[in-house]
Amino acid sequence: MGKLNVSGSVGSAVGSLGEYLRDQRTQAQMSLRQLAELADVSNPYLSQIERGLRKPSAEVLQQIAKALRISAESLYVRAGILDAEQSGAPLVEDAIDRDPRLTARQKTALRDIYRSFVGTADLEENP
Numbered sequence: 001m002g003k004l005n006v007s008g009s010v011g012s013a014v015g016s017l018g019e020y021l022r023d024q025r026t027q028a029q030m031s032l033r034q035l036a037e038l039a040d041v042s043n044p045y046l047s048q049i050e051r052g053l054r055k056p057s058a059e060v061l062q063q064i065a066k067a068l069r070i071s072a073e074s075l076y077v078r079a080g081i082l083d084a085e086q087s088g089a090p091l092v093e094d095a096i097d098r099d100p101r102l103t104a105r106q107k108t109a110l111r112d113i114y115r116s117f118v119g120t121a122d123l124e125e126n127p
Contacts, residue, residue: 017078018052024068025050027100038067055079069104070097071111 025035036046040063041056048054049064056064058081065072074094076082096102096110 017055017075018050020078021064021068021075022050024070024097028068028104030068035064035067039063069108 036043049056061075062072065075071093093111
């Protein structure tokens with residue numbers, strides 16, 4: 001079967017999302033199967049998301065974010081569900097999540113501290 005061509009702004013958002021998820025999963029040292037199990041989605045579906053072939057719902061993104069211990073809002077921005085200009089906090093949290101020098105525990109601590117400073121700790125459940 002040929003490779004599906006994803007084009008347009010939604011397609012590029014989905015592709016970017018897939019690459020980002022794969023990077024986050026790799027940094028968390030998780031296999032595709034482990035993440036699928038933790039996020040309660042099927043292996044093939046998660047693989048299609050990572051390859052940019054599927055656009056997941058906000059609910060699935062939230063499950064994946066929780067499993068990866070990253071900001072759900074940053075996934076919403078990457079998926080094109082939320083406008084980046086509408087939410088400044090996820091940009092900072094996204095930068096924290098992308099830094100390969102930080103451990104998962106350090107990332108969680110930095111997000112918690114950041115949220116306490118900007119008053120968003122009560123808006124999102126801590127991963």
